[in-house]
Amino acid sequence: xxxxxxxxxxxxxxxxxxxxxxxxxxxxxxxxxxxxxxxxxxxxxxxxxxxxxxxxxxxxxxxxxxxxxxxxxxxxxxxxxxxxxxxxxxxxxxxxxxxxxxxxxxxxxxxxxxxxxxxxxxxxxxxxxxxxxxxxxxxxxxxxxxxxxxxxxxxxxxxxxxxxxxxxxxxxxxxxxxxxxxxxxxxxxxxxxxxxxxxxxxxxxxxxxxxxxxxxxxxxxxxxxxxxxxxxxxxxxxxxxxxxxxxxxxxxxxxxxxxxxxxxxxxxxxxxxxxxxxxxxxxxxxxxxxxxxxxxxxxxxxxxxxxxxxxxxxxxxxxxxxxxxxxxxxxxxxxxxxxxxxxxxxxxxxxxxxxxxxxxxxxxxxxxxxxxxxxxxxxx
Numbered sequence: 001x002x003x004x005x006x007x008x009x010x011x012x013x014x015x016x017x018x019x020x021x022x023x024x025x026x027x028x029x030x031x032x033x034x035x036x037x038x039x040x041x042x043x044x045x046x047x048x049x050x051x052x053x054x055x056x057x058x059x060x061x062x063x064x065x066x067x068x069x070x071x072x073x074x075x076x077x078x079x080x081x082x083x084x085x086x087x088x089x090x091x092x093x094x095x096x097x098x099x100x101x102x103x104x105x106x107x108x109x110x111x112x113x114x115x116x117x118x119x120x121x122x123x124x125x126x127x128x129x130x131x132x133x134x135x136x137x138x139x140x141x142x143x144x145x146x147x148x149x150x151x152x153x154x155x156x157x158x159x160x161x162x163x164x165x166x167x168x169x170x171x172x173x174x175x176x177x178x179x180x181x182x183x184x185x186x187x188x189x190x191x192x193x194x195x196x197x198x199x200x201x202x203x204x205x206x207x208x209x210x211x212x213x214x215x216x217x218x219x220x221x222x223x224x225x226x227x228x229x230x231x232x233x234x235x236x237x238x239x240x241x242x243x244x245x246x247x248x249x250x251x252x253x254x255x256x257x258x259x260x261x262x263x264x265x266x267x268x269x270x271x272x273x274x275x276x277x278x279x280x281x282x283x284x285x286x287x288x289x290x291x292x293x294x295x296x297x298x299x300x301x302x303x304x305x306x307x308x309x310x311x312x313x314x315x316x317x318x319x320x321x322x323x324x325x326x327x328x329x330x331x332x333x334x335x336x337x338x339x340x341x342x343x344x345x346x347x348x349x350x351x352x353x354x355x356x357x358x359x360x361x362x363x364x365x366x367x368x369x370x371x372x373x374x375x376x377x378x379x380x
Contacts, residue, residue, distance in 0.1 A: 045352035049340035050305050055333055056287035058319060058326055062219075062278045065230070066209035068261070070200035070270040072175050078104060079168040081191040084184060089197050091181045095173045102184070102196055106169035113162035120155035127152050177201040205261045205268055207239065209276045210254040218280050219244055219257050227261050230273035237261055237268070239276075285318050285326035292337045293317065293325050303338040303345045304331060310338070310349045 082104030089101060127148040134140045180198035184190065207227060211219050223241040228234075243258040259276060261268065293300050293315065304311045315329035331337075336353065338345055345351070 045308070045350040046310075046344055047341060047352045047354050048305070048338045048345065049355060050336040050351075050353045051289050051292060051339045053331060053333055053335045053337060054287050055284045056321070056324065056326060057284050058282040058321070059279045060282055062211060062215060062276075062280065064209035064211060064276045064278075066207040066259075066274055066276055068205040068207050068268065068270055068272045068274055070177075070202045071204040071206060071260075072177065072199075072201040073270065074174060074199050076101070076171055076196040076199060077192055078102070078171055078190050078194060078196060079192065080104065080165075082106075082169060082189070084186050084188045084190060087184060087186050089179055089182045089184060091179060093179045095177065095179060095199070097173055097176050099173045100170050101173055101179070102171040104169040104190070106166055109162065109166040109169055113159065113166055116155065116158040116162040120152070120159050123148065123151040123155040171196050173199060175199070175201055200270055202263055202266065202268070202270055205263050205270065205272075206242075207259045207261060207274050207276060208256055209259065210249075210252065210256055211278075213248045213253045213255060215280070216248070216255065219255075219278065223278060223280075225259050226277040227259065227274040228277065229268075230275060233275065236277075241278075286328065286331065286333065287321075287324045287326050288337050289339050290320060290323050290325045292339045292342070293327070294342065300327075302327075302329070302331070303342060305336045305338055305351050305353060308351050308353070310345045310347055310351055312347050 084102060085105050086100070086103035088095070088099075095101060127145070130140045130145050130148050134145065177199045178201075180200065182195075182197035184194065184196050190196070219241060221241055221244065225239045225241060226236045227239045228236040239259040239261040241257055242260045245256040248255045261274075288302060292302050294302065299314060300317050301312055301314045304313050313329055313331050315327040315331070318326040318328060320326075338351070
C-alpha cells in the first residue's frame with residue numbers, strides 16, 4: 001500500500017510536466033509557422049548601407065631607369081695650331097651662340113687677308129680700265145677683258161680663303177650653353193687634338209629608358225612621364241616622350257624611348273640617374289567598393305538595390321585598386337550596390353537605404369546583423 005501511495009503522489013507531477021512540455025512545443029511551433037518574433041519577415045524592410053556605381057580609369061604604371069644628358073653637348077677643339085691669345089673659359093659660365101670663347105695668334109692670317117684684298121682691288125681696277133677704254137673705241141681684245149675678269153674672280157676666291165683661315169684662329173660657341181672645366185689658358189700652345197672645353201645646353205635634359213616589348217604602341221609621343229632623381233625619390237619633375245625607337249632589342253626584348261625634361265630652373269645636371277614612371281590608361285571600368293563584391297558558387301556577384309529591391313547581379317572582376325573593385329557586368333553607372341548589411345540580403349527582399357535622406361530621420365534605420373540564422377555569401 002505504501003508503494004501505491006507513492007504512485008498516486010508522483011502521477012500528478014508527471015502529468016503536469018508533460019502538459020508543460022507540450023505547451024512549450026506548441027508555442028514554438030506556432031512561432032515558427034506564424035509571424036516571427038524577430039528577424040526581417042513579412043513586409044518589413046532590411047536596413048542596409050549602399051554605395052553608387054561609378055566609372056574609374058584603370059591605369060598601369062611602367063617604371064624604368066635612365067641617365068640624363070644635355071639637349072646639346074659638344075667637346076670643342078681648335079681648328080688650327082697656335083698660341084692662345086684670348087680665352088673666355090670660366091667653368092659653368094653661360095655663353096651665347098657664336099660668342100668667341102678662344103683666339104689664337106692670327107697676325108699671319110690677317111696679313112694674308114689684307115694682301116688678298118689688295119690683289120682683288122687691283123684686279124677690279126684693271127678690269128674696269130679695260131672696259132672704259134673699250135667704250136672709247138680703244139679696241140681692247142675680248143680675250144684680254146676675259147682674262148682680267150677671271151683674275152678678279154680668282155682674287156675674290158683668295159679673299160674668301162684668307163677669311164676662312166682667319167676664322168680658324170677662333171673657337172666660337174656653336175649654341176648657347178654652359179662651359180665645362182678646362183685647363184687651357186692664355187699663352188698655351190695648342191693643336192687640333194687639344195680639348196679646349198665642353199659645352200652643354202642643359203635647359204632641357206634628355207633621358208633614354210627601356211620598356212618591355214609588351215608596351216609597344218602604348219608608349220607614344222607626347223606621353224607625360226614623371227622623372228624622379230635616384231638619390232631623391234620624393235622629388236619628381238614632369239617630362240614628355242619625344243622619341244620611340246623603331247625596333248626591339250632581340251637580346252633584352254625591350255625597346256628604347258626618350259623623354260625630355262624641362263630644366264629651365266637649372267636644378268638638374270647631365271649624368272644624373274632618374275627613375276621614369278609612365279602611367280598608361282587601360283580604359284574606364286565600372287567601380288564599386290571592394291566589400292560589396294561577394295562570391296558564390298557561380299562566381300562573384302553584387303547585390304544591387306534597384307527600386308529598393310535586392311537583385312543579385314553576377315559580375316566579372318577586372319582589378320582591385322585602392323579599396324575598390326573594377327568590374328564588368330549587367331549593371332550601369334549610377335546604380336547602387338549593398339555595402340553593409342549584406343549578409344542578410346536575399347533576392348527580392350525589400351531594402352531600406354539608411355543613407356537615403358528620407359530615411360535618416362526615421363527611427364530604427366540602423367544596421368544590425370542578426371546574431372543567428374544569417375549565412376555569409378550564400379545564394380538565396
